[in-house]
Amino acid sequence: MTRMAMIEAHGGPDVIRIVDRDLPPPGPGEVRMRNTAIGLNFIDTYHRSGLYPVPLPSGLGLEAAGVVDAVGEGVTRFAPGARVATFGPALGAYCDARNVAADALFDLPPAITDDVAAAVLLKGATAEFLVERCATLLPGDTVLVHAAAGGVGHLLVQWLNHLGMVVIGTVGSEEKADRARAAGCDHVIFYKKEDVAKRVRALTGGAGVAVAFDGVGASTWEASLASMAPRGLIISYGNASGPVEGVKLAALNQHGSLFVTRPKLFDYYTLPHERADGMARLFAMIEQGVLKVEIGQRLPLDQAAEAHRLIEGGHTIGSTLLIP
Numbered sequence: 001m002t003r004m005a006m007i008e009a010h011g012g013p014d015v016i017r018i019v020d021r022d023l024p025p026p027g028p029g030e031v032r033m034r035n036t037a038i039g040l041n042f043i044d045t046y047h048r049s050g051l052y053p054v055p056l057p058s059g060l061g062l063e064a065a066g067v068v069d070a071v072g073e074g075v076t077r078f079a080p081g082a083r084v085a086t087f088g089p090a091l092g093a094y095c096d097a098r099n100v101a102a103d104a105l106f107d108l109p110p111a112i113t114d115d116v117a118a119a120v121l122l123k124g125a126t127a128e129f130l131v132e133r134c135a136t137l138l139p140g141d142t143v144l145v146h147a148a149a150g151g152v153g154h155l156l157v158q159w160l161n162h163l164g165m166v167v168i169g170t171v172g173s174e175e176k177a178d179r180a181r182a183a184g185c186d187h188v189i190f191y192k193k194e195d196v197a198k199r200v201r202a203l204t205g206g207a208g209v210a211v212a213f214d215g216v217g218a219s220t221w222e223a224s225l226a227s228m229a230p231r232g233l234i235i236s237y238g239n240a241s242g243p244v245e246g247v248k249l250a251a252l253n254q255h256g257s258l259f260v261t262r263p264k265l266f267d268y269y270t271l272p273h274e275r276a277d278g279m280a281r282l283f284a285m286i287e288q289g290v291l292k293v294e295i296g297q298r299l300p301l302d303q304a305a306e307a308h309r310l311i312e313g314g315h316t317i318g319s320t321l322l323i324p
Contacts, residue, residue: 003324004095005304008057010050013308016060018301026072026099033084033105034097037118039063040307040320041151042215042240047091048308051239059092060304061322065108065117066097075102083108087122089266094304096324106279111287119319120155120293122265124282126237127155127291129268130213131163132281134235134261139164141210144200144227146220147240148185149176151319155291156213157183162290168203170196170220172314179317183292197226208232208256218242230256237263294318 046052065085148169161184169185208229215238296318
C-alpha cells in the first residue's frame, strides 16, 4: 500500500484527497521509489486547477527525492538503496512510494541532501535552461526578473548575478526585497506601489533590459513589454497570475522589434545528454555555493491542500517540502 494525493475533479485546493492505494511490483524499466521529501511547485496548482488539464483521476506533483526499494526487469542503472530524485514528467510525486520509469530518475551526489534535491530539482533545472540555453546573455547585460524572491526567481537572481549580469528584480514586500538583494539583485522594484517599466527605464538610463524573465504571466506582461531594450527577449515561463492571452505581434514591433518565447522545461530536458548535462550543471552550481537553496516550509503530506493554499496566496518563502 502507498498513501498518495489524488484529484478526481479540477478545482481549488479542497479537491485534493489523501488516499491509500495498492502498489504493485515495478514493471519493466521501472523502479519502486520510496520518497523521503517531496517538492511543491507552482505548476502543481495548474494541474490541480485545470489550467494545465490532466486526465482524471490523477495524482499530483512532479518532484521528489528518495531511495530505490526495488527494480523491475531490464533496469541495470539503479539498485536497491540508491539515492535518487525526479522532477517528472509523470505526475504522482505526492506519495509515500510509487513506481517510476528509471529514465526519469537522477542519481544524487553525496553532497546533495534529499531535502535540497526535492526543494531545487525542478526549479533549478528551470533556472538552468532559462539562463544558459533559452537566453543569450553577455556579462554586464541588464535583466529583469519578476517575482525575484519566489522559488524560480530567487535561483535566477543568484545564477544571473554569478554570470555578471545587472539584475533588476520585482518584489511585493520589504521582506522579499531583502531576500532578493541578498541573492544578488542590484535593484529592486516594489511592483504593488511602483510603475515597473518607468522604474526600469530610470534605472537603465532609458535603455531598457536585454531579457525579462517573467514567471508571473498576465499581470506583468505589459510591464515586461514596456521595459525592454530594442531587440530584447521576453521569456514568459509561468502563469502565476494567469496565462498571457491575446498577444498582438504588432506590439512586439512597436516596443522595439522584440522577441518572445513561451518555453517548457521538458522541451529542454528531452534527450539523455540534455538531461545529464543540465543536471550536472545544476549540481555543480549548488556544490560550488553559487546557488543557496532555502527551504522555507515543511508540511506533512496530509497537508498538501494547505500547501497549495499557501503558495497560491503568496505566503511562502523559498521552497516548500511535503514530508511523507
